[in-house]
Amino acid sequence: xxxxxxxxxxTAAKVGQPAPDFAMKxxxxxxxxxxxxxxxxxxxxWLVLYFYPxxxxxxxxxxxxxxxxxxxxxxxxxxEVLGVSIDSVYSHKAWINxxxxxxxxxxxxxxxxxxxxxxxxxxxxxxxxxxxxxxxxLFIIDPEGTLQYSVVHSLNVGRSVDETLxxxxxxxxxxxxxxxxxxxxxxx
Numbered sequence: 001x002x003x004x005x006x007x008x009x010x011t012a013a014k015v016g017q018p019a020p021d022f023a024m025k026x027x028x029x030x031x032x033x034x035x036x037x038x039x040x041x042x043x044x045x046w047l048v049l050y051f052y053p054x055x056x057x058x059x060x061x062x063x064x065x066x067x068x069x070x071x072x073x074x075x076x077x078x079x080e081v082l083g084v085s086i087d088s089v090y091s092h093k094a095w096i097n098x099x100x101x102x103x104x105x106x107x108x109x110x111x112x113x114x115x116x117x118x119x120x121x122x123x124x125x126x127x128x129x130x131x132x133x134x135x136x137x138l139f140i141i142d143p144e145g146t147l148q149y150s151v152v153h154s155l156n157v158g159r160s161v162d163e164t165l166x167x168x169x170x171x172x173x174x175x176x177x178x179x180x181x182x183x184x185x186x187x188x
Contacts, residue, residue, distance in 0.1 A: 012123075012124060012125020012126075013124045013125055013150065015148065015149065015150050016146065016147065017146070018145055019049075019139065019145055019146065020039075020120070020123035021038060021040070022037075022038060022113075022115075022123070023037070023038045024113040024120060025089045025113070025114045025116075026092075026111040027092040027096055027111065027114075028111045030097045031093070032089045037082065037113060042141070043143070043145065044143045045080050045143055046078050046142060046143060046168065046172070047139075047140070047141040048067075048079050048080070048138065048139075048140055048164060048168065049082050049124075049138070049139045049141060050067075050084065050136075050139070050159070051085065051121055051124065051136065051138075052083060052136060053135075053136070053155050054133055055085060055092060055095045056091070056103065059156065059157075059158045063136075063158045063159055064105050064108065064112075065100070067081055067164075068105070068107065068108050068109040070161050070165070071109040071110055073165055074165070074168075077169060078143075079140075079168055080110070082111055082112075082113055083110065083111070083112045084113045084115050085112070085114070086114075086115050086116060086121060087114060089114045092112040095112075118132065118134075121134040121137075124137055124139060125152070135155065136155060136157070138150070138152075138159055138164060140164075140168055140171060142171070149167055149171060169183045
């Protein structure tokens with residue numbers, strides 16, 4: 001089956017398959033890290049990998065900070081978080097070192113990766129080629145490197161941290177979780 005959209009549906013990451021590998025420069029605690037981060041760095045851990053369009057925009061910091069403010073909940077579930085955009089590590093560093101009251105994301109509690117070549121966004125099927133930016137894509141990768149969850153949506157709508165945590169717990173539960181299942185409820 002072929003697709004007429006501008007996405008890379010035919011080659012994009014697929015749930016149940018190995019997640020595409022990556023190697024990207026990152027900014028951690030407001031500093032550029034010398035080594036690149038790769039999927040193998042997360043072996044044995046859950047990874048919530050998400051893409052956002054651009055630094056210094058309106059919707060993106062609301063998502064980035066909402067996740068950061070609840071990073072402890074992700075850590076309790078054994079999950080790491082990695083945010084990705086096509087911006088440079090220099091842009092990431094400037095944004096992370098800008099106070100929140102000045103439209104920055106100071107105090108970010110997890111790394112931001114630079115997909116400046118746009119290869120990773122392309123591999124995960126979220127690159128809008130004609131605009132050169134990524135859609136809002138979120139992927140949950142299990143400790144064995146298998147893609148377990150994928151959601152991609154338009155640029156104008158921020159993601160729900162509650163829903164991301166709910167889905168992560170549902171996947172980790174190993175049970176069949178009906179619609180609107182919440183952690184602590186019985187499986188079917």
